[in-house]
Amino acid sequence: MLTPRTLKVRGFRGFLNEQEFRFDTPVVILFGENHSGKSSTLNALEWCLFGDECKGIQTGIRERVGWIVPNRHLDRPDVLVELTLDGPDGTYRVCRRLYKAPKKTTLVEELEVCLPDGKPVEREKAEQQLTRLLGCSSRDFMTTVYQHQETIRGIVIEKPKERNEAIDRLLGLSGYTNLLSGINDASLQRRHKKIGKDFEDFETRVQDILAVWEKELNAKRQEAGVIGNRLTGSGTLAAAREVQQSLKAFAERAGLEPVALELPAGWQSLPAFEKSAKQILSELRAATPDLQEQQRLLDRRKELARLQSDYESARTHRDNIGKKTRELDTEHGGRKAVTARIASMDQTRKAEEARRRAIDALAALIEEAINYLERSDEDGPTNRCPVCETEAPNLLATLSKKLETARQGQLNKIGDKIEGLKRSLEALSKIDEAYEKLDKQLARLVEELSTARREIGELLGKELTDADDPLALLKSELAGLAHRLKQLSDAVQEKQAALQKIEEDLDKVHTAREILQLAEKKQFADRIQESPEYQALEAARDRLALFVADVEAVKSALLAASSEEAHQKLTAAERAIDEYFRQLTRSPDVRQIQLKLNADARGRNAYDITDQDGNDLTPILSQGDLNALALAVFLGLASCSAAVSGFGFVLLDDPSQSLGSEHKKQLCKILDRVCDTRRVLLATMDREFYEYLRDGLTKAKTEYTFGAWTAENGVRVGRR
């Protein structure tokens, strides 16, 4: 077991200058007022062994949060703690330093461990050496060796899980606990399940795909009239062969080029066959002679029909024009008569115009004569005729008047006649124009008929004479064509039906091939399962399951071992714990204290601290009793050499807290017994307790008294 021999401290928390402590007696008492450096001395020992592990929230001690290691009053931090420990194989020297290196802003920590053979090791190697030597964590040390008030009380008042873990640590079972926690943290079961879930997801996807394909396949089967799984690749190939032979036979019958269509070796290559067959079918449809003849005849029929229509139309027009001409003739006596009448009327018109001009000339002459007579009668108007000299009053005026009347009468008559002639001429001209138009139309239609006749002759392949009736010839030809077309149509339909049948057979081949493809696609899951990769994965899953089972077995073994060891240690220490508690408290109600070992839901150790009747003690005990209980458990285990850690000492910091005088006396007696198996390093500010210790402890003691701490001098220690 490890026991401390000396401790050198410098620059650590309250310490300024180097102080040396010797721990070579069974009991070492550090006595002094609060803030005098007692706890810092115990802390220095702990820090030397565990470094920064004993800082921070994970320690479970409030004051360790934000804990400053170097003395704050030093200009340049330079911490040195050196501990010599006697171990089973000799003396170890552990030296931990924390200092500020030149030109560096951060602190440097150094560890050196000097082995029993005098060989020093540093840094990482030193840490490894120290870990091996101590065999526990700082937290374990805090419960098994260092009785810190907060952590020890946690044993009896913390939540069950933490309390159980704390007691496990106190019993030195943290090795098991740590391994179990490590196994739990690895979450193997959860991960195993997760891997299973991933597989399950994959399988679900495969299932979904298979379901979709199955549905598609069933639809195809139904469409193809395939029952169950009776469709085979060889059957499908046989159907394809029939298509091939049908196509060849058809081409031969139709007198076409032989069909070049190769049958594939396997049904998987049928798509190319299907494509070629489709192409050939299309070509056969287009290339069938009957079909071509049918098309040619249809074209001819169309042309003949067009000519018939044109000819009939032209002839009808021609007849209409003849009819119209005849109607004009009937009405007007023919175009010649009309022309003659136009000429006659025009002549009459011209004669009338000449007569009108003559009357005008005569009237002008008479008017000139009257004017002359009027100008020659200077004596005024005469009333005698100049020719016969007969009495004729107002003769000239009368003559002028008569002349005017006669001229107007004649001219009006002539004018009316001329106008009448003009109107008649205009009407006759229109009739003549109508004749002219009909003549022109007739000439065009005659030309058209002649052209149509020529074309009909050309189409019928003969020169038509006047004796031929083109329309009759056309009708005869069309009737012949209709008969031939009917024959051809029957033949074409028969062949198309044959081709249609082949196409339907080809479609069946196509559907069958699709069914086979879908059925084959579904086999992908089989191929996955048969693949070496999947086999390897399966083997890996087997190994994983075996590993998980093994780990579970290890876990069960650890739990069993932890439980068994706890049972052994508790059995060994239960008497001491019971005695110490009753000795400390002298509680009349508690005649016996029992630490019962159970298993919690996870199979971990669970401890019940009960009285003689099995009642849980923690809710009914006073603060002092709880403190006593914690001490009883701690010291009971500590005093039982078989029970706990590899440390041959305990550190007690202010253990008399909350204890009355009698409790203190009893504690002193208990400590005297603990000294039989452990070296006791104890710090107290309690003078009464100190006095009890000095007088009551029967073992050799070293006492260090701590004077008032000052920032300038730091911790001041005196040895008694």
Place this chain on the structure above:
Amino acid sequence: MKTETYQLLRRLHDRHGPREFGKICQKLLAIACRLAGFEHVVERGVQGVDVDVALLTERYATEVKTTEKDSVVFQQKDMEGLASRRQDGYQPLLAVLRLSPFSDWHLVSIEHLRTGNLLIASLRPYRRRDLEERLTPRFDEGLGAHFDGAWADSQSYLDKVLRNLGVQVLDTE
């Protein structure tokens, strides 16, 4: 399992429901055992161990579980029922079939099993691969041969098949 096997089983499951499907699988497994050469096969539709098979000194008592999930419930009464067959020289087995394209029959020795909800993946280390390899092809074969009858008439059809094969069928009749 083969895709074809999976799809046939899926169709039976979807038609008859999970409970009846379990019974059908139990009977198909009994058929597979018979086809695999086990001379003495007892199939129980009533309470107790589901299938007993024997060939000379090779004897197995089997509790059959089918599921679509990743786990099965192995009850205390199942464990006790199987354990009770040991006295007659039967090795107790748990036969688990998960209805999934990548699952196969798991024929598992129960020595290391606990009762309760068992993750099927955790059964892997205890599988009797030798038996699985003997029975799985026969199961596929039996399913292929009797699918139509099982589809139409479920247990009653399979009982007839079992009897014709010389399997002792113990049911509620």
